[in-house]
Amino acid sequence: MTPMPESDRMLLAGARVVTPEGVLDGGRVVVEGGRIAEVAPPPAGAPESAASESAAPGPASLDLTGHWLVPGFVDIHNHGGGGGSFTSGGAEDVLTGVRTHREHGSTTVVGSMVTGELDDLARQASLLSELVEQGDLAGVHFEGPFISPCRKGAHAEHLLRDPDPADVRKLLDAARGTAVMCTLATELPGGISSVRLLAEHGVIAAVGHTDAGYDQTREAIEAGATVATHLFNAMPALQHRAPGPVTALLEDERVTVELINDGVHLHPAVLELAVRAAGVDRVAFVTDAMDAAGFGDGGYRLGALDVTVTDGVARLADGTIAGSTLTLDKALRRAVTVDRMPVEDAVRALSTTPARLLGMSDRVGAILPGLEADLVVLDDDLRVRGVLHKGEWVVDPTG
Secondary structure (H helix, E strand, O other), X not given: OEOOOOOOEEEEEEEEEEEOOEEEEEEEEEEEOXXXXXXXXXXXXXXXXXXXXXXXXXXXXXXXXXXXXXXXXXXXXXXXXXXXEOOOOOXXXXXXXXXXXXXOOEEEEOEEEOOOOHHHHHHHHHHHHHHHHOOOOOOEEEEOOOOOHHHOOOOOHHHXXXXXXXXXXXXXXXXXXXXXXXXXXXXXXXXXXXXXXXXXXXXXXXXXXXXXXXXXXXXXXXXXXXXXXXXXXOOOOOOOOOXXXXXXXXXXXXXXXXXXXXXXXXXXHHHHHHXXXXXXXXXXXXXXXXXXXXOOOEEEEEOOEEEEEEOOEEEOOOOOEOOEXXXXXXXXXXXXXXXOOOHHHHHHHHHHHHHHHOOOOOOOOOOOOOOEOOEEEEOOOOOEEEEEEOOEEEEOOOO
């Protein structure tokens, strides 16, 4: 990382700054002590093509004219990257994945696991919890083993189990207060009781890898489920006489829906349908990335299963999609260039909404005074040119 200047104060000026109130063209953001100290429009009468005089080249200022400045991305569903796995790797493997996604703009990342033996999951949760306590991860997400064999996706069927609240509690205890989400097939025996248990402990109950119908999903939402794990994927399709979980999850204002916007998991028309139905404030773009993200094609393991990545698409031997190789900067570019979303709407889905979901909106997810200086500099083509994490450059835009 590049340290802050000796003054511990830096002015970023001239960019199109995406704030919760809109876009400040030629805006000014002051960073001090690792936090955002000030957000302001350009000085009156300042030339459109340049930052103010106080942003003249110098160790404490940076002219970002012609660039976007957006809040760091918040990924609530991520299994690894850069060759490092959150699901089975050691601490260095996990940190490799964190660094990889951070370099692509994801300054806040939840470590997600996949189905495994209960004791193995508990041990991995304990390891991940230490990295949460150190500030490297934002929390732990259990995706499995409490999911439907009918909708298992890239999860080992022989390791699946019903969501017995005692087993759910064992994993929560292993995570030592760092668990933020658990994905369940809530129609299974113990599912509704487990949703209530999670809600009581302040952990998000997410409906996913489910074979539930519409009414069963409604029951789970009433019990406290508030997230749809990668909506449309690994759940029954929407049908005119069987609306299924998709309709129940989209129609309820209490539910935030995850969408994997990589061009593989969802057709653009389906993504547009979901955004229109839920509203952008209830959409969280996620990667569902496995360790090949930011690393390349080849053979990998995802939990207990072998995965082959070809042309950036991860699949099991039978052709089942196995997570993704997505990074959130790519999801942003696709949202704007393919899905025709305004940049500020895409930023809400990448940063603001997931931060709120995690209860972290007082720290990250927006460009506001007092929040951590987690910022991403994008060029006019929406490619990452700089990443600031807690006031330190992970990717230096001047380099």
